[in-house]
Amino acid sequence: MIWFINLLRKIPGWEKGTAALHRLQELSLTQKLFLVYSVFAIYFLLYHEAHLPLFWMIGLAFVGYIASGILFWGIVYAFRKLETKVELPAIFAEVGIARPTTKFVPWIEASFFLIPVLVCFLTGFFENRSGILFLAVYAVGVxxxxxxxxxxYYKIGLLGILIxxxxxxxxxxLQLTEVWVAYIQFKPSFEEKDLSNWTFDEPSRTLSNPDLKLSVHLPEDFYFHNPKNLNLESKTGIGQIAGIISSSDTDPxxxxxxxxxxxxxxxxxxxxLVNDFKKFLDSLLERGDIQEVNELxxxxxxxxxxxxxxxxxxVLRPRYAKTGIFILEKHKEPYTLVFxxxxxxxxxxxHEEAVEKILSSLEVHSE
Structure with a gap:
């Protein structure tokens, strides 16, 4: 057996590997858990971003890992502060009376419930009623x-809600970073101009932009979203966004x-333009926002x-849908409008009836 061990020591790097293994064994349980967590987290993040070019894939995975790593150690720190020591009179020990030596810190306990509720609200977890029901039932159980x-079991319950x-x-x-990357990838290469000068005549429901010499009639229950009020995700597409007409005054x-x-x-x-839109559609497909894409x-x-x-x-609005681009051809202005x-x-x-009505009413008033 000794000769076999001596043979192993002759393998290049064996001594360094053994030393590294010893160092791993000396780590605390928390540090070991973080290493295991890191392996799975990095694999998942790289797999999730595999549809992007290598630079963006590694960059986004790094952002996601840093965010999750900070949260991991934040939870560890919070758990260490969850209990505080209780100084017991010596008489208890002398007469054999057992008393707890630690107690929970009330404000930290409360934060363990309030912070997850705030996070769930900000991330949209409560937009589905089942999310509210799940968290309420879980919190009552804890x-x-x-x-x-x-x-x-109480600590395990708190750990679950924090996870x-x-x-x-x-x-x-990670999602916000993905939106930013998508915007950068499809950002127009030309110098953008101010296209936010829109006016709306309520009696006739006519929307117009003098810079584009454009007017369009909005049917009832349709709304216009000015480009200056849109987030990066809504602005992402092909070209410079000039505005969005949708059936919701809050969701473009x-x-x-x-x-x-x-x-x-x-x-x-x-x-x-068609090829650029295909790339945009492919990005949504690879992100998992849409499935079963069929070209018409x-x-x-x-x-x-x-x-x-x-x-x-x-996938985001569970239904079969249709998307694509229309290019306005017959006008005399030196620009292109893509819908x-x-x-x-x-x-x-x-097409939906409302879409056809909007497109039919659109006019470019050339001088």
């Missing part, structure tokens, strides 16, 4: 365990929606619009 004074909050926070940080992406994009030059061929034939509308459309299954349309898939119709 409080009942607290009342029966079972410390071990939920940490997971939601790290995912939200609610179906049906029409995003208006501007290019400062005319396109004799729509190949570039080229399409025209009223001999004024031409473009390309796809059907897909919307990115997202709508529900309706059997027997190419």
């Amino acid at each position: 409080l009942l365990i607290r009342l029966i004074e079972n410390k071990v 939920l909050a940490a997971g939601l926070s790290s995912f939200k940080a 992406s609610r179906y049906p929606s029409i995003r208006i994009f501007y290019f400062p030059q005319r396109f004799e061929d729509d190949t570039q 034939e080229r399409e025209s509308f009223e001999d004024r619009y031409y473009g390309k459309f796809w059907t897909f299954y919307d 990115l349309i997202s709508e529900s898939l309706i059997k027997g119709r190419k």
Whole structure:
């Protein structure tokens, strides 16, 4: 046996590997757990961002790992502060009376419940009623365990609610970074101009922009979202966003929606625009926002619009839907307007009735 061990020592790097193993064994349980957590976290993050170029994939994985790592050690620190020592009179020990030597810190206990509730609210976990029900039932269960004074299960319950909050926070940080990366990737290469000068005439429900010499009629229960009020995700597409018409006054992406994009030059061929939109669609597919994408034939509308459309299954708004672009052809201005349309898939119709009405009412008032 000794000769076998001596043989192993002759393997290059054996001594260094053994020393590293000893150092790992000397780590605390918390540090070992963090190492195991890091292995799984890095693998998951790299797999999740595998659809991006290598630079962005590593960058986003790094951001997600740092956020989750900070939360991991924050939870560890909070748990260490959860209890405080209790100084017991010596007489208790002398007469053999047993008393707890630690007690919970009330304000830290309260924060263990309040902070996860705030995180769930900010990350949209409560937008689904089942999320509210789950957290309420779980919290009541943990409080009942607290009342029966079972410390071990009570701490496990608190750990569960903190892990939920940490997971939601790290995912939200990663999601926001993904939105920023997508915006950078599809950001227009030309110098953008101010396209926020929109006016709305309430009696006629006419929306107009003098800089684009554009006017359009909004049907009842449709709203316009000015580009200056949009977040990065809503601005992402092909070209410079000029505004969004949607069926919600709070959600620009609610179906049906029409995003208006501007290019400062005319396109004799729509190949570039269609290819750019395909890349945009691929990014949504690889992120897992949509599934079952099917390409349709080229399409025209009223001999004024031409473009390309796809059907897909919307994972975020569970339904089959249709999306694509229409390019406004017949006008004399030296720019191009592209309309990115997202709508529900309706059997027997190419587009929703409201979408067709909006496109039909649109006019470019050339001088």
